[in-house]
Amino acid sequence: MSKKRLLLLMKPFNHMGDLSRVTNPKVLSHMESRHKVHMDAVNFCQDILQRKSIEWEFLPHKSLSQPIRDVEMVITIGGDGTLLHASHFMDDSIPILGVNSDPTQVEEVEKFKDEYDARRSTGYLCAATVKNFEQVLDEILDGCKSPSALTRILISVNGQPLPHLALNDILVAHPCPASVSQFSFRIAMDDKSCSALVNCRSSGLRVCTAAGSTAAMSSAGGFPMSILSQDLQFMVREPIPHGASDSSLVHGLVKFDQSMQAIWYSKEGRIYIDGSQIFHSLQHGDAIRVSPRAPVLKIFLPQHFCLDTSRM
Incomplete structure (x- = not known):
């Protein structure tokens, strides 16, 4: 040997x-x-x-x-x-x-x-x-x-990739869990929009991989994914309703050939990567891009x- x-x-x-x-x-x-x-x-x-x-x-x-x-x-x-x-x-x-x-x-x-x-x-x-x-x-x-x-998650902020890839999930939220997070997002393909713009006031946004779909995402009402799926699943946490609600806008999939593009509108924010130990701080106006096209x-x-x- x-x-x-x-x-x-x-x-x-x-x-x-x-x-x-x-x-x-x-x-x-x-x-x-x-x-x-x-x-x-x-x-x-x-x-x-x-x-x-x-x-x-x-x-x-x-x-x-x-x-x-x-x-x-x-x-x-x-x-x-x-x-x-x-x-x-x-x-x-x-x-x-x-x-x-x-x-x-x-x-x-x-x-x-x-x-x-x-x-x-x-x-x-x-x-x-x-x-x-x-x-x-x-x-x-x-x-x-x-x-x-x-599949892992590649996260970029203002065009700069973050050094850590997420194997389970990311949570984009205010550092204080009792504070409201304000942000907008849409799904895009080749930088062209393929979904409506979703404007949110909520307790944050969670995006998971297939490996992470049976953890916090499942507890929040998401669905388990095949372990080798290349898609990501997203869910707006505890959205504050405004007018007629459409559940398809606050919970869905980011396909492998798509990305999620978001703008952070709260004064403070954090992107938590696979739990609480690794995070990146956000400021008002930061542009966030989430993609499944990360090194596996x-x-x-x-x-x-x-x-x-x-x-x-």
Whole structure:
């Protein structure tokens, strides 16, 4: 087997820092269990890699600050958040494998549902856990498993592309969630309008990829998309009605050959990218362009996604 250089990224377990405030002994036990399970998974994956003819490097994901280069694959150990963080430093040349280090246990959630939230990590995009990590890794190294290409969102402000691509979604909103956001947008193709101008006063605008369509978008009333769809889905959040309302104007799709062009009319604003950690500040009059024509993310998907896409 030829040597392959891998980058192994681990999420830091931040939940342990507040244990002094935890008074419920069952919650405390749950948090300590999560920490142990996560660290055991990190050690397990490193032990597996040690036994392979593989050159690899270990890096805490918070230490990642520069684009990832000169590796043949990235492995993240944590959950979807760790994978999302790594994706912001990756182009379309390197595949990524997510290992869910602490999967939710259905029996545990059911047992403690009346006492506390016992959910662990969802790992929606993670193709492996401790149970099948070596099998999935061997399939990849032997060329039996290929990565899929997930659409990401390219965002430009005043003609300048932002440095981060969104794998899940973006939220364009006022920094204060209680404030009204004011903006206009339309859908365009080759810079020619193909929809009416929509003038909005609302709590913001969300745009998601297919990968992000089952997250916040779904909770807000959107619909799940096929994981390999190249379209984007948008929704105006909590629009303030003005005259006759048309739901097709505030919720719909941006096709792969289209873009969304918006103007921000509030004094302040932010574009949040895949959560709250990465954002770009906006000012009155800023022009925003959102497009699905971004470099894709090559990712090894969980088996159930592969079964679904094989039927397409």
